[in-house]
Amino acid sequence: AQSVTQLGSHVSVSEGALVLLRCNYSSSVPPYLFWYVQYPNQGLQLLLKYTSAATLVKGINGFEAEFKKSETSFHLTKPSAHMSDAAEYFCAVRGTGNQFYFGTGTSLTVIP
């Protein structure tokens, strides 16, 4: 069975500070992992994905995530937060049969 757990439903950072959003996965097969971002009243937009090619994955808008098998983690980071990063972030794992399992989301607030 596949699932993801996002630690921290709300995260606040100051503008310019490091962003760290946590995601741990559970998967009985090699996982395919994704981070999505959702802005108010919009659908989800793909930030980045892990498909086993490289453990450090770079995405859009300066975000990156590192796959750590030993820790079953896929945390999302950005070195310097920008006001425009304020949004809801979702971690997801793709299971067999094309079904995606999403975490409960982390709301990121950026303080000016």
Place this chain on the structure above:
Amino acid sequence: KAGVTQTPRYLIKTRGQQVTLSCSPISGHRSVSWYQQTPGQGLQFLFEYFSETQRNKGNFPGRFSGRQFSNSRSEMNVSTLELGDSALYLCASSLGPGGMGNEQFFGPGTRLTVL
């Protein structure tokens, strides 16, 4: 390439009515999934269609149903609406189950309000 489109974007219904939502996937995508998003429950998987066949179904009552047409467009229907059905309904398309790294592309959603 055009993205995933969903119609209508906003809908207001009253309890007991039924509603049909539509989703047009990205050209060439054959898989369509539906999700219900609410503040309390987050993203909950409704069902997935691939080549006009329902492949997966989430834990929702039978009032929620869907279908997919030969052009991959999909509709979902909710009958006998309840207040708790108020939510953002998201549609996502992908190439299909063949490539495990294939991501889902989301539409903007349909905001359903049940009064």
